[in-house]
Amino acid sequence: MVKSMYIHIPFCKSICSYCDFAKILYNEKYVMPYLEKLKNEVIDAYDGKEINTLYIGGGTPSCLEETELIYLSEIIKTIKLSDTYEFTFECNIEDISPDLLILLKDMKVNRLSIGIESFNKCKLDFMNRKADFKDVQQKINLVRSYGFDNINLDLMYGLPGETLKDTKKDLKYILKLNPEHISTYSLIIEDHTMCKIRSDENIDPEEEIKMYEYIVKTLKKKGYNHYEVSNFSKSGYQSKHNMTYWNNEEYYGFGLGASGYIEGFRYDNTKNLDAYLLSKYRESEVLMSKSDMMENEVMLGLRKMEGINLQEFFDKYEINMQDAFPIKPLIKNKELIYKDGYVYINPKYIYVMNELLLKLI
Amino acid sequence: MKQSNIRNFSIIAHIDHGKSTLADRILEITGALDKRELKAQTLDSMDIERERGITIKLNAVELKYNLDGEEYTLHLIDTPGHVDFSYEVSRSLAACEGAVLVVDAAQGIEAQTLANLYLALESDLVIIPVINKIDLPNADVEKVTNELVNVLGFKKEDIILTSGKTGEGVKELIEEIIKKVPAPKIDNESPTRALIFDSYYDDYRGVIVSVKLEEGEIRKKDKIKFMATGESFDIEEIGVNTPKQVLKDKMISGEVGFIGASIKSIESVNVGDTVTVLRNEASIPLDGYKPMKPMVYSGIFPVEPNKYEALKEALEKLKLNDASLTIEKESSEALGFGFRCGFLGLLHMDVIKERIKREFGIEIIVTSPSVIYKVKLTNGEIIEVDNPNSMPDRVSIKSVEEPFIRTNIFVPSEYIGDVMGLCTEKRGIFETTEYIDQKRVNIHYLLPLSEIVYDFFDKLKSYTKGYASFDYELIGYRESDLVKMDILLNGEKVDALSLIVHKDSAYKRGKEIVSNLKEVIPRQLFQIPIQASIGSKIIARENISAMRKNVLAKCYGGDISRKRKLLEKQKEGKKKMKMIGKVELPSEAFLSILKSDK
Structure with missing residues (x-):
């Protein structure tokens, strides 16, 4: 049963240098036609059953004009949400206004994900972004005054030229804002991004791991639970939607460049707006075999710090994880840890977890 | 066909002097191939040959040419130009009566010009000297003519000038071959004897053997016998390469061609063996070749x-x-x-x-290449060692000898100092310097072959800005102070990485090797010490630090399929690695010990 849904809004007012999602500079001409096609895509595929998590991401969904947002909310209203639903909406800090917040409230959004990434001038310039601490603080207060009590902030680290001191400072500011959830990523230079075109280079991994270790240590001290490689939350505020991915559960994906996983098929939508506007949504789909599913379960499940529950694994695949994958030598090497029915990666090895995955799948 | 109108010849040259292009032009002019069919360097059939611009395997083609109302049959047998393949050259020369010696009009005589010429003279061939690439802007025909006359002793009026590129002089060359190269010995009556100079395996036809028929006849209905193995086969096909394969009913003495006989096992055929026919069986095989010993x-x-x-x-x-x-x-x-x-x-x-x-x-x-060492044991026994791991324990060794070579290093005279410096560094013993003309010399040194195997050639090229050409002959064994060096990874000796080095350079080599290994071995989850040792003494050490990062920082709904592919790609890379104890070693590691620092 599909209980999660992702909807992609590709429009942005400016393009971040590292972003490899489907994205287009905001152009009024395309927004309504896009939303119309999006509506059709949802109507065609959605089975009308209750959805537990809904995530509207981008791009920058918050950059839409009011009429466009109202049209989007019409689409959303066709989706049936469960009693314990989580509905996340991605926002850019400069888009936040009372009008927007009222609209979001009306849409039943109950979680906001705000991409801050940094307050450091050099880092911001590198990313082609803007942020000013005072301004952000005011906006966050505004958000809270409208009753939003589940806020995620993003923090990027490991940018060229960044020092551990810069990371510490950024983290300090983020903590001042007291978000319920923090996602923190090192820079990945992906194909078809400005970073790639400019031939940006990653910093020395020795430096990067120091930053990561500092973040992990500090956030733990401040009461955040490190529950996934790059994600931290206060108690009770884990991202339910993202847990769908890491639990290898099915989800709808709608919109330009979105991916989904329905009835055993993993599919990718086109990243070409022209094709999308001609209703050619899907670009590819692949049926997952049982071994694909099990391997994905391992690749994704071990991202969670709590790891994989062996009983749940057995219930799902009718085979013991230790019979399907050579986990025993890794447990012996203390690369994996087995405790209370769970197998998880020794936190010492979390930043080299691919090496362990390569031994397993 | 008149047997007296057959001409068997090879083209010999230093590498890059335009041999294959000249052969292409001959093929074109004799009509064997039209321009459209002619891929550049048709005779070089292996991809590797075309890519590297070298000829490795010899090829034989039959060509027709009319001169003064007579039709001549020419067999062109291509030869490799590199020093490593001089054995192949002598194989093809054995099937010929003449050789075309090609010299580049800009480069002049080089090391392998000389080596190949000597091989041809040993086989008693008629040599036709050719100065090729005369179309080049920097061609210096006069200078190269002087070299051919003064150094090699040719007559000025016998030298043919050609351009493989434009075709100039190629017709004259063909006619010169017809006039100067003698027809092969004609003997159709004696028992049949044909020399196998090449063979290859065809998935559909079995082993195909290339032969030169010296005496007698081979007919399509004959049963052939390989004299070395004694095995007999019914002939399925006889033919020639033109260069397309053309089948024939019989082959007469003096001709070059191929035989197919559904030979399933490659062991039945030895290159250098003699083929006879049961109808007219020979009792004594041809001389064949001295099998060349690996170096x-x-x-x-x-x-x-x-x-x-x-x-x-x-x-x-x-x-x-x-x-x-x-x-x-x-x-x-x-x-x-x-x-x-x-x-x-x-x-x-x-x-x-x-x-x-x-x-x-x-x-x-x-694994790292080794020469053959002759080891004298304390008990007086002498053993040959071609694998460092077979080197006996030091205490039971009285002395070790290693193969030495004599060099021909052709180089502009301004590089004499650099070349001598390099040769001294490589434990060389100076012999003489010969002046080819005022500006070029041929330097003779005696050098240990193991140094050539190591990095001599690369260094020679860089010391002389690529101007040097190099060739050598083996002159015998000399005693040297040699030791076995072992490499330890993570504290464990890796037998496949052991090598034999001269005692004086052991420390330097040990350092180079561990630092090269450090570069090619990827970081792993734990720190890996790399050590070089002689006996139990550690002489060099480096550490590969533990890997710090290999993680997908973010992995959400849209990333899953893509990240999965990334892991699979990494997995493919891992497959090329070899587990040595707990350490994953890439295959380059085994050859990286050959590279020197500079």
Whole structure:
């Protein structure tokens, strides 16, 4: 049963240098036609059953004009949400206004994900972004005054030229804002991004791991639970939607460049707006075999710090994880840890977890 | 066809002097191929040959040419130009009565011009000197003519000027070949004897042998017999390459062609063996060739152990038309089962390695090459060692001898100092310097072959800005102070990385090797010490720090399929690695110990 849904809004007012999602500079001409096609895509595929998590991401969904947002909310209203639903909406800090917040409230959004990434001038310039601490603080207060009590902030680290001191400072500011959830990523230079075109280079991994270790240590001290490689939350505020991915559960994906996983098929939508506007949504789909599913379960499940529950694994695949994958030598090497029915990666090895995955799948 | 109108000839030259292009032009002018059919360098049929611009395997083609109302049949037998393949050259020369010696109009005589000329003279061939590439802007025909006259003793009026590129002079060259090269000996009556100078395996037709028929006749209905193995086969086909294969009913003495006889086993055919026919059977085989002894040995192991049989089959197929390749089973603690192979030189080794990968699709590990050492034991016994791991314990060794070579190094005289410096560094013993003209010299040194196997050639090229050409002959064995050096990874000795070095350079080499290994071995989850040792003494050490990062920082709904592919790609890379104890070693590691610092 599909209980999660992702909807992609590709429009942005400016393009971040590292972003490899489907994205287009905001152009009024395309927004309504896009939303119309999006509506059709949802109507065609959605089975009308209750959805537990809904995530509207981008791009920058918050950059839409009011009429466009109202049209989007019409689409959303066709989706049936469960009693314990989580509905996340991605926002850019400069888009936040009372009008927007009222609209979001009306849409039943109950979680906001705000991409801050940094307050450091050099880092911001590198990313082609803007942020000013005072301004952000005011906006966050505004958000809270409208009753939003589940806020995620993003923090990027490991940018060229960044020092551990810069990371510490950024983290300090983020903590001042007291978000319920923090996602923190090192820079990945992906194909078809400005970073790639400019031939940006990653910093020395020795430096990067120091930053990561500092973040992990500090956030733990401040009461955040490190529950996934790059994600931290206060108690009770884990991202339910993202847990769908890491639990290898099915989800709808709608919109330009979105991916989904329905009835055993993993599919990718086109990243070409022209094709999308001609209703050619899907670009590819692949049926997952049982071994694909099990391997994905391992690749994704071990991202969670709590790891994989062996009983749940057995219930799902009718085979013991230790019979399907050579986990025993890794447990012996203390690369994996087995405790209370769970197998998880020794936190010492979390930043080299691919090496362990390569031994397993 | 009149047998007296047959001409068998080769083209010999230093590498890059335009031999293959000239051969293409001859093919075009005799109408064997039109321009459209002519890929550049038609005779170089292997991809590796075309890519590297070298000829490795000889090829024979039959051409027709009319002169003064007579039709002549020319057999052009192509030859390799590289020093490693001089054995192949002598094989093709044995099937000829004449040779065209090609010299580049801009470069002049080079090391292999000389080496190949000597081989041709040993076979009593008529030599036609040719100055090629006369179309080049920097061609200096007068200077090169003087070299040919003064150094090699040709007559000025006998030299033909050609351009393989424009075709100029090529017609004259063909006619000169007809006039000067004698027809092969004609003897149709004696018992049949044909020399096998090449063979290859065809999946549909079995082993195809290339022969030169010296005496008697071979007819299509004949039963042939290989004199060395005694095996007989019914002929299925006789033919010639034109260069397209054309079938014939019979072959007469003096002719060059191929025979197919559904020969299933490659072991039945030995290059250099004599083919006879049961109808008119010979009792004494032809002289054949002295099989050339390999100069360097190294281990070849499959990366995946289950590819051992496939590797065995591949090596046997390669050996079929490469008599100089020797194969013996070898087992290594680190690498499992594989083969100890003998090669004529490093280029030969490289070519075999590439062919195993490309033609047979097998990932292999090649260990560091070694020469053959003669080890005198304290008990008076002398043993030959071609594998560092077979080197006896130091206490039981009285002395060790290693092969030495004499060099021909052709170089502009301003580089004499650099070349001498390099040769001294490589433990060379100076002999003489000959002046080719005012500006070029041929430097003779005696050098240990093991230094040539190491990095001599690369260094020579860089010291002389690429101007030097180099050739050598083996002159025998000399005593040297040699020691076995072992490499330890993570504290464990890796037998496949051991090598024999001169005592004086052991520390330097040890340092180079551990630092090279540090560069090629990827970081792993734990720190790995790399050490070089002589006996129990550690002489160099480096550490590979533990890997710090290999993680997908973010992995959400849209990333899953893509990240999965990324992992699979990393997994593919891992497959090419060999587990040595707990350490994953890339196959380059085994050859990286050959590279020097500079």
